Amino acid sequence: MSVWATVDHLLDRAEDPAALRAHGVQLLAARRWRATGRPVPAALLADERSAAIATLAVPVLLARVRAALNGPIVLLKGPEVAARYPDPALRPLGDLDLLVPDAPAAERVLRAAGFEPAEGEQTAARQPHQPPLRWPTSPLRVELHHTLPVPAWCRPPPADQVLAAAVPAAIGDGILTLPPAAHALLLAGHAWVHYGPRPRLRDLVDVAVMTDGLDPAEMADLARTWDLPRVWQATAGAVAALCCSLDPSSTPWRRWVTPVPVIRERTVAQEHLMRWLGAFWAPSPRAVPRAVVLTVGRDLRPLPGEAWSTKLPRMGQTVRSALAPGSRPNRSG
Amino acid sequence: MSYSVPEHIHFREVHDELMLLDAQNDAYFALNATGAVVWSVLASGRPLEDAAAGVAARYAVTPERAEADVAAVVDELVGRGLLNRLDR
Numbered sequence: 001m002s003v004w005a006t007v008d009h010l011l012d013r014a015e016d017p018a019a020l021r022a023h024g025v026q027l028l029a030a031r032r033w034r035a036t037g038r039p040v041p042a043a044l045l046a047d048e049r050s051a052a053i054a055t056l057a058v059p060v061l062l063a064r065v066r067a068a069l070n071g072p073i074v075l076l077k078g079p080e081v082a083a084r085y086p087d088p089a090l091r092p093l094g095d096l097d098l099l100v101p102d103a104p105a106a107e108r109v110l111r112a113a114g115f116e117p118a119e120g121e122q123t124a125a126r127q128p129h130q131p132p133l134r135w136p137t138s139p140l141r142v143e144l145h146h147t148l149p150v151p152a153w154c155r156p157p158p159a160d161q162v163l164a165a166a167v168p169a170a171i172g173d174g175i176l177t178l179p180p181a182a183h184a185l186l187l188a189g190h191a192w193v194h195y196g197p198r199p200r201l202r203d204l205v206d207v208a209v210m211t212d213g214l215d216p217a218e219m220a221d222l223a224r225t226w227d228l229p230r231v232w233q234a235t236a237g238a239v240a241a242l243c244c245s246l247d248p249s250s251t252p253w254r255r256w257v258t259p260v261p262v263i264r265e266r267t268v269a270q271e272h273l274m275r276w277l278g279a280f281w282a283p284s285p286r287a288v289p290r291a292v293v294l295t296v297g298r299d300l301r302p303l304p305g306e307a308w309s310t311k312l313p314r315m316g317q318t319v320r321s322a323l324a325p326g327s328r329p330n331r332s333g
Numbered sequence: 334m335s336y337s338v339p340e341h342i343h344f345r346e347v348h349d350e351l352m353l354l355d356a357q358n359d360a361y362f363a364l365n366a367t368g369a370v371v372w373s374v375l376a377s378g379r380p381l382e383d384a385a386a387g388v389a390a391r392y393a394v395t396p397e398r399a400e401a402d403v404a405a406v407v408d409e410l411v412g413r414g415l416l417n418r419l420d421r
């Protein structure tokens with residue numbers, strides 16, 4: 001059974017558009033429900049329109065960035081993964097993640113070229129990228145990265161090695177991307193940063209499409225060089241289960257990471273807990289304490305430039321909304 | 334009378350609607366089902382009469398009504414630069 005057949009099976013059993021959005025599969029659901037004669041809610045129709053516009057906007061925005069910046073530009077995640085979907089507009093897209101040699105300098109150049117700071121996104125300050133930018137008439141943001149967005153406790157290759165090993169991207173003239181194996185590892189690591197051992201369904205689909213045809217042993221070797229062997233083993237096991245080709249002897253998978261039986265939105269508390277638990281998948285027992293400190297500290301510390309007088313009320317709001325759906329607005333941590 | 338799609342106009346179908354991007358002006362447009370039918374017929378190089386016939390059939394309206402509706406849609410599409418009118 002392919003990943004798409006399993007996803008369709010899960011979508012057939014789904015009911016809640018909010019949960020579908022939380023798992024990043026609302027566009028796949030809209031297509032599936034329409035194909036099977038099931039009514040598509042107006043909210044999902046609106047999502048489809050937005051996704052079509054975002055897909056149209058990608059090459060235009062990439063061209064604008066390419067025209068402004070010199071040097072290599074490596075497209076991470078997003079459109080590069082979407083290109084491997086049956087239709088790129090089936091994968092939600094909000095921004096272009098770009099790895100460049102000097103992200104702060106690139107930000108200055110783009111702002112001089114007419115890009116403006118994107119609104120909102122307090123938590124963007126924690127991310128391994130510059131504050132997001134937006135071209136005034138584009139629906140997409142641009143996030144300039146100076147390192148790969150994976151757990152702080154692992155060892156991805158440094159940016160100069162990533163840039164040197166980059167390959168032509170599927171879209172965008174003069175745009176590069178990661179080789180598939182590195183990209184799959186990036187997707188797994190990035191999902192782990194946000195969701196720990198309970199990735200979203202879309203994260204598993206992304207890894208599945210990116211690893212199609214790749215050698216599992218080579219993936220495991222690469223994961224070891226990134227200090228992500230256990231994260232990769234858990235993710236690969238979940239992906240294998242999604243594709244119904246799982247190895248039942250894979251203990252870590254069986255214990256901790258299960259396929260998504262029902263598409264359900266997590267609560268705020270669950271999101272935090274999963275994110276913190278993810279640190280226990282650090283490469284060795286000795287690495288776990290540092291990983292926990294980095295992971296939990298990331299959430300408990302104030303944002304860069306933020307005072308405790310602002311952070312503490314936000315923490316209180318998060319505690320009070322612990323049982324609320326993770327997608328509910330006005331919750332912050 | 335025939336029409337063509339300018340090179341800087343990109344589009345994607347969404348169910349029975351059409352999303353259009355004018356990459357030159359960074360402007361986005363959404364065509365409803367009727368507009369999508371008209372634009373698609375004309376963009377494929379077929380004449381205005383075919384577009385009117387398509388609308389008449391789809392919505393069970395008289396040919397005269399369809400021609401008037403299509404003419405209004407076409408004027409707006411051309412006016413916004415989403416179609417080029419090639420000859421008169």
